[in-house]
Amino acid sequence: MFFYLLRKFSKSKVLTLDTIGENVKKAEYAVRGDILKKAHEIVESIAKGKKYPFKTLTPCNIGNPQFLGQKPLTWVRQGLSLVVNPRLLDYPELPSYYPPDIIDRSKHLLTRIQGGIGAYSDSQGLLVVRESVAKYIEMRDGIGPSDPADIFTTNGASPSIDIALTVAISSAQDGVMIPIPQYPLYNALITIKKGQAIGYYMDSSDGYWSLNIEEMQRSVDLAKKNHIKPRALVVINPGNPTGQVLSEENMQQIVKFCEINNLVILADEVYQDNVYIPTKKFTSFRKVISQMGTKTELFSFQSLSKGFYGECGIRGGYMEILNIDNQVKDQISKLASIMLCSSTLGQVGIELVLNPPNEQMPSFERYEIEKNEILSALKRKALLMYELLNTMDNITCNYVEGAMYAMPCVSMSKKAIDEARKIGVTADKFYVMKALEETGIILVPGSGFGQKPGTFHFRITVLTPEISFRDLLLSFKKFNDNFHKQYRD
């Protein structure tokens, strides 16, 4: 009774939309926003018997390959199962199912992991894992040495990016340059950390997305005019959501731009194994910076969630720092230690994919077959997507050179734009909402990533199983062409 009265006379809730921080409210993360809410509603309606022109939803909104049927690599899962339950190693039948190389590797890893995978590792990650990461980086770039002491493992790449931004943003005037369109994690984290996002528009004019230095300089100059201090530049390569693979020339221009403007580079390279165009190849910013001989400060990010491995749920990732001041590195180590350590299983997963079986090992053949099946299917789908999207009314789509997405541009009629405005949404969201209701395909509207004013885009993944991918695109074509007929000016 006493407490009832107490509450009765006390004020309303402590935490309300009016009392929590603007930084939290303003942060946007469109990949899992309103459209996904609508999708959940549709699932519930279907369960209740409501009819739609489709049987199930097709999520093309998130780079979540195994959710859509991509198979995990046998090598990775065998290794993980052995380090998770080392008693399996004692079962006499094990060698009839697991090849000797993965048994040996798991035993080796276990000898290097004090306390096993149930113990906290060093905050930067297990040394045995960071050694393999460093070796991989040296091999990939053909440039050594990479120092395990400069590598920090995290739960996917996102917490690495969080740490880099925490260090880069020292005040509300500090700005971080982000590409537009961008992966919305960047904008969201910069907002939460009360920094300033400085957008630079990517150039999509010649059929490829690229970074235009003049546009970047315009953007940085404008920021300075507005009393924002640019401190860092985010580059996503291969691009998300844009799918481009940057040329070395373009990367050299970017490094030069960062040198002139005193910017740290945050290189999001999580799609480094996802390149589909034979004439393009992935080059790391580490390599370009090293070859140019500059001392550009670099954070580069890699993840277990992408590539051909696609182990999103296991949460493995890392960052490598380059040319970072030693005292700042100590601060980064401290930040990493606050969260204790990243998933040891994520770390082991990273070790297994970056140090795969070689030609002499019994697991090699199977590993290569699985890897090539995944990559060649992605490649075929990327090409098919590019070709089919460009046959659709009012749609132009650049080459999908890498990553897992296309980001086509949709010309919208005045009528469509007005119709969208009537219900209080942007035309791209309106379009994506209609596509969801009519086809069950979940897309992300371009406004979630940012786009040039007056242009409209959406992001679509290339992850739908090949067997139904063409039909999916054809059903989408039907929707799109009808949409434009319906809203013709």
Add this chain to the structure above:
Amino acid sequence: MFFYLLRKFSKSKVLTLDTIGENVKKAEYAVRGDILKKAHEIVESIAKGKKYPFKTLTPCNIGNPQFLGQKPLTWVRQGLSLVVNPRLLDYPELPSYYPPDIIDRSKHLLTRIQGGIGAYSDSQGLLVVRESVAKYIEMRDGIGPSDPADIFTTNGASPSIDIALTVAISSAQDGVMIPIPQYPLYNALITIKKGQAIGYYMDSSDGYWSLNIEEMQRSVDLAKKNHIKPRALVVINPGNPTGQVLSEENMQQIVKFCEINNLVILADEVYQDNVYIPTKKFTSFRKVISQMGTKTELFSFQSLSKGFYGECGIRGGYMEILNIDNQVKDQISKLASIMLCSSTLGQVGIELVLNPPNEQMPSFERYEIEKNEILSALKRKALLMYELLNTMDNITCNYVEGAMYAMPCVSMSKKAIDEARKIGVTADKFYVMKALEETGIILVPGSGFGQKPGTFHFRITVLTPEISFRDLLLSFKKFNDNFHKQYRD
């Protein structure tokens, strides 16, 4: 050459100790601070042949049970190995090694995890896991219902605490009350988020650590006088580093205090399964709030890393929210979604320990034996630690009622304090440093957690294997008694 000149004429590094944020620099995390650095140096010296009065270091600084030899639960590891590599389920010999209940459970979990553990789950966590968490909470408290929609899984409890503090701190004037001594994660995160930590001293006067409402009111009044707006209260129960188990009466007073002062409760309950005193039992803040009939806003945290399971490296944890405004909950969901999802293996681990085998199941007996072995050893060690510490010169130690630590108080002579000051450290750090050099035991100085001015403490874990625990304490006693002889005034 061009780039060489470019760098030559450009300014120094972008990121230096002078240019990164004060919030980052000020954040302290003593559990992995200077002492651990010193320990690493000693390991390197030993490797180089330097002699110390001990052969290896004994880490008593971190609650990392498996690192010190605690065995994982068979039930958990068998289950994890099957969801990691479901092909094991097809091996005809499996039933000779794995009991049918864990095979059934794993199959059940796999049917509920679309795409398997390699797919991103819902950002809040897999529904099948949150359902088990909710059922566990209802059973634990004897109060229903707990709603899976109010549960958020994270990588250990730390990211849950991070989210709660992000929501609680809306401006630089917002304060969060934290116990002193506290687990340093709180102070570190509040500093990074540019909020104000409002310390309240725990009461250790009668042999138990407890929360004194008058002290808490003094602390909150002082904060208000200093123009700080108290918004939330952190309570750690069972206590870290203090090991207390709060009585229901004390908890009711705390809830009443929060009602009167408009505070949200952040209840760190990660040691809920670590209670060693027969007369004490863990009660959740959810239960106390529900029984009092108040609408106090609550975030409560639980982890896979502690209890008898101790799976630190797997990174499982969750928070349950209670009485939180729906719009604020939407913001919390958004924050959770930015990091995509927590480790699916951490989530499965949580499901397996909160929904363990029951009496009718074949795994029950083994599970109970393993669980009781771990808990009874912890209990014996907690008692032994309490007794032996209290035989040491100048040391008084409260009962270790729960959690994994003792936080004894050390009376320091003026001579010891002066000696410490000469080398620029506090007396507790000086003492802990000496203990490390002379015994190889790694402790955490009390200043890392906070302590009443003029008092000195250290934290020591109860996790050293039982076979060597008494010897460890006796070697520590020798060090301690010598230390006080050496620095007698």
